[in-house]
């Protein structure tokens with residue numbers, strides 16, 4: 691495999707994970723928007739499944755792979771991206787805290803708090819904007835520097851980390867679990883975003 695192939699494969703794996711996460715965040719906003727301003731309860735099971743996906747996927751796979759390969763290797767090769775990488779690493783922690791708040795907001799909404807939907811919707815908008823900017827920074831600032839600085843061996847390590855579905859450390863089951871959960875979310879999410887009931 692040529693260097694360009696390994697590099698492009700690694701980059702497309704990272705970008706694909708970003709798209710999956712963005713798709714689930716967007717689907718969640720869609721579900722909330724459908725019930726805002728109405729007395730109709732949302733499909734809490736679906737919202738929990740989405741939140742679980744958003745919480746677990748970055749924590750279990752995406753961020754650790756960025757920290758241990760892409761960011762670590764780039765900092766070894768050059769100091770060009772040091773500052774932005776430090777910001778992004780801090781954002782990985784910040785995102786975790788925001789998800790904690792989102793989880794609490796979902797539980798209090800489900801428990802019947804009168805302004806539950808507004809509070810959850812606000813927390814989701816904040817998280818969505820935060821995460822979108824985070825991914826944009828990685829794609830528009832870090833990846834271009836990485837393309838100039840990383841070696842073929844580095845790109846192979848990045849690609850292996852992001853395509854590690856069969857890695858015994860993460861387990862094939864872990865990859866399958868997230869793929870199945872993603873498919874279930876798509877099935878349950880109302881059209882036109884997902885495949886679920888239009889009135890869902």
Ligand SMILES: [Fe+2]
Pocket residue numbers: 753756778782824828
């Ligand atoms: Fe990240």
Ligand SMILES: [Fe+2]
Pocket residue numbers: 708752756825828
């Ligand atoms: Fe990322």
